[in-house]
Amino acid sequence: MKTPQINSDRLWKSLDEISVFGETPAGGLHRLAASKEDGQARDYVVAAARELGCTIRIDALGNTFMRRAGIDTSAKTILIGSHLDSQPLGGKYDGIYGVMAGLELLRVLHESKTETKHAVEVAVWTNEEGARFAPAMMGAAYFAGKFTADELLVRKDVDGIELGKSLTEIGYAGTDIVSPSEHKAYLEIHIEQGPILQDENLQIGVVTLVQGMRWFRIGITGQSGHTGTYPMETRRDALVAASHLIKAVQQIGLDQPLTGRATVGHLVVTPNSPNVIPGHVELMVEFRNPEVAVLDVMTNALVQAIKETAESYGVEISNQQELDSETINFTPELVDLVEQAAATSGKASKRVISGAGHDACQLSAVMPTTMIFIPCDKGISHAENEAITKEWAADGAQVLVETILSFDSK
Ligand code: GLV
Ligand code: MN
Numbered sequence: 001m002k003t004p005q006i007n008s009d010r011l012w013k014s015l016d017e018i019s020v021f022g023e024t025p026a027g028g029l030h031r032l033a034a035s036k037e038d039g040q041a042r043d044y045v046v047a048a049a050r051e052l053g054c055t056i057r058i059d060a061l062g063n064t065f066m067r068r069a070g071i072d073t074s075a076k077t078i079l080i081g082s083h084l085d086s087q088p089l090g091g092k093y094d095g096i097y098g099v100m101a102g103l104e105l106l107r108v109l110h111e112s113k114t115e116t117k118h119a120v121e122v123a124v125w126t127n128e129e130g131a132r133f134a135p136a137m138m139g140a141a142y143f144a145g146k147f148t149a150d151e152l153l154v155r156k157d158v159d160g161i162e163l164g165k166s167l168t169e170i171g172y173a174g175t176d177i178v179s180p181s182e183h184k185a186y187l188e189i190h191i192e193q194g195p196i197l198q199d200e201n202l203q204i205g206v207v208t209l210v211q212g213m214r215w216f217r218i219g220i221t222g223q224s225g226h227t228g229t230y231p232m233e234t235r236r237d238a239l240v241a242a243s244h245l246i247k248a249v250q251q252i253g254l255d256q257p258l259t260g261r262a263t264v265g266h267l268v269v270t271p272n273s274p275n276v277i278p279g280h281v282e283l284m285v286e287f288r289n290p291e292v293a294v295l296d297v298m299t300n301a302l303v304q305a306i307k308e309t310a311e312s313y314g315v316e317i318s319n320q321q322e323l324d325s326e327t328i329n330f331t332p333e334l335v336d337l338v339e340q341a342a343a344t345s346g347k348a349s350k351r352v353i354s355g356a357g358h359d360a361c362q363l364s365a366v367m368p369t370t371m372i373f374i375p376c377d378k379g380i381s382h383a384e385n386e387a388i389t390k391e392w393a394a395d396g397a398q399v400l401v402e403t404i405l406s407f408d409s410k
């Protein structure tokens with residue numbers, strides 16, 4: 001049987017339509033997890049899935065599942081998913097493309113009256129980005145059993161608002177119990193967020209691995225005071241200490257040529273006033289590398305840098321690890337299947353590793369998992385000018401359909 005063809009106009013239109021919820025004047029997206037805009041984007045997807053006759057479930061973390069029944073009611077479900085939240089001033093496709101490609105899959109199965117043996121379910125995972133509530137990949141981690149809902153729903157944003165309260169406000173504090181044991185495998189399609197596929201003129205990245213990532217929340221406490229009266233010599237300025245630590249973090253990354261990634265991307269200065277010496281700074285250090293041994297070296301170097309900074313600047317420094325996501329190797333049989341599906345669909349592909357983290361990392365702990373990448377313009381992501389083409393979007397969605405139908409028939 002010929003594989004049903006996706007409708008690229010419909011997919012592109014849906015990507016356009018969903019981006020109005022949180023669109024920025026510069027053409028990016030500001031849709032933080034569990035915000036009003038996140039609720040509106042979910043409502044849009046859920047309404048579309050209901051029209052296709054899908055069953056909707058929402059769990060305690062707000063993870064939202066849209067299920068199209070299969071013929072064999074005793075067979076496990078094939079799970080697909082990604083996220084609808086964005087970074088602050090982020091892009092319109094990171095995560096969103098995966099959900100909309102999943103919706104296009106449901107639509108094409110529906111209109112072509114394709115009966116699958118397994119049910120096919122598309123998930124929207126809550127708070128993949130971790131920008132508003134730490135850690136990242138939160139909803140997927142809950143689903144995979146890494147945390148309880150009670151542990152996560154009390155996490156607060158910088159304004160002290162709890163995730164649980166925000167989910168209730170947008171109508172996504174669910175009560176459905178959805179278990180990984182219902183599912184046979186997980187597949188996520190995502191933009192590459194790097195330049196390789198575009199540079200090499202390839203339509204599909206067959207993802208084999210996601211590199212490991214660690215986050216550390218650092219609190220630096222000095223002494224606040226009047227900027228006009230307090231002598232320079234005896235200050236314990238938390239922001240000056242932070243600047244030293246930030247340089248040290250950069251060096252930790254540079255000390256691992258080519259593969260090291262070390263970043264401070266989050267900084268909260270208290271009280272943050274021009275005429276008050278900063279008394280407290282909170283910052284987040286993030287390391288990434290495919291090798292655990294390298295992450296260990298970087299982590300030890302951070303401990304050393306914290307000690308040195310505290311001694312040199314007379315400040316106290318706390319360090320709490322917020323995230324430890326190991327390097328994930330995807331399921332070889334599924335990786336092969338994606339590669340074959342790309343070839344069957346006539347798309348040029350290559351095996352790649354992922355520098356970014358994904359919900360799939362959490363899912364891989366509980367079921368066979370893999371990912372498909374599509375190109376992303378100049379590799380720019382987590383930025384308002386993140387962009388893809390209509391053709392890239394369509395090619396990826398077609399390979400998703402091919403992969404799912406081929407998996408279903410095995
Ligand atoms: C996901 O957005 C990541 O930070 O890699
Ligand atoms: Mn993403």
Ligand code: MN
Nearest residue numbers: 087094129382
């Ligand atoms: Mn992201």
